Amino acid sequence: MRPVLEARRLGFAYEGALFRDLSFALAPGEALALLGPSGSGKTTLLHLLAGLLPLQEGEVYWEGEAIRGLSEGVLARKRLHFLGLIFQHHFLFPELTALENVLAPGYLAGRVDRTRALGLLDRLGLAKRAHFLPQRLSGGERQRVAVARALYLRPRLLLADEPTASLDRRQAREVLALLLELSREVGAALVLATHDEALVEGLPTLRL
Numbered sequence: 470m471r472p473v474l475e476a477r478r479l480g481f482a483y484e485g486a487l488f489r490d491l492s493f494a495l496a497p498g499e500a501l502a503l504l505g506p507s508g509s510g511k512t513t514l515l516h517l518l519a520g521l522l523p524l525q526e527g528e529v530y531w532e533g534e535a536i537r538g539l540s541e542g543v544l545a546r547k548r549l550h551f552l553g554l555i556f557q558h559h560f561l562f563p564e565l566t567a568l569e570n571v572l573a574p575g576y577l578a579g580r581v582d583r584t585r586a587l588g589l590l591d592r593l594g595l596a597k598r599a600h601f602l603p604q605r606l607s608g609g610e611r612q613r614v615a616v617a618r619a620l621y622l623r624p625r626l627l628l629a630d631e632p633t634a635s636l637d638r639r640q641a642r643e644v645l646a647l648l649l650e651l652s653r654e655v656g657a658a659l660v661l662a663t664h665d666e667a668l669v670e671g672l673p674t675l676r677l
């Protein structure tokens with residue numbers, strides 16, 4: 470099967486080299502944990518994989534297509550459907566309800582399906598919170614809304630940057646378990662950056 474994401478011999482340096490010669494490929498539904506201490510380059514690598522930072526050495530392929538050389542406009546259009554992003558901070562719109570936040574990418578893509586959004590919130594244990602504003606949700610609940618939003622347009626690839634770092638242990642495990650379960654279910658590849666080795670025990674890992 471063609472990989473969803475392939476990184477071939479990636480290297481990147483700011484002043485000094487951050488990493489070099491990184492290669493991996495992910496099939497649909499596969500997950501990879503990026504492990505490394507603060508400053509090791511996890512966010513930088515995710516940005517390269519997302520086409521948000523220009524490549525230096527090596528290549529990134531999205532479903533077999535090299536992203537080097539694609540214009541900003543083309544990348545942005547592809548990203549909307551190909552990629553779901555989840556960050557350490559949830560970045561929900563504070564003035565929109567949980568449901569409206571999940572639907573937000575749908576407005577951009579012209580695909581507004583309230584039933585799908587409600588179904589995702591339900592899968593994430595948030596059926597009763599659909600009409601709450603983010604300020605009335607717990608940290609774990611907000612992050613689960615962010616997961617639902619990232620999944621809404623059925624992305625092929627999910628990139629998650631320390632998505633559980635602001636949560637307590639129990640909530641972190643819950644959010645991670647749901648993220649893994651749902652990405653497998655929809656056949657999205659997942660790259661998850663974390664400094665927390667215990668949290669991702671058992672997952673394939675790449676160390677920076």
Ligand SMILES: Nc1ncnc2c1ncn2[C@@H]1O[C@H](COP(=O)(O)OP(=O)(O)OP(=O)(O)O)[C@@H](O)[C@H]1O
Pocket residue numbers: 483484487505506507508509510511512513514664
């Ligand atoms: N725009 C930039 N210019 C110069 N150096 C940068 C820039 N962005 C990041 N760096 C440096 O690159 C290194 C890696 O940063 P990066 O954010 O990728 O690490 P990280 O592993 O994600 O860290 P954290 O877990 O703390 O988020 C850091 O030392 C950082 O200071």
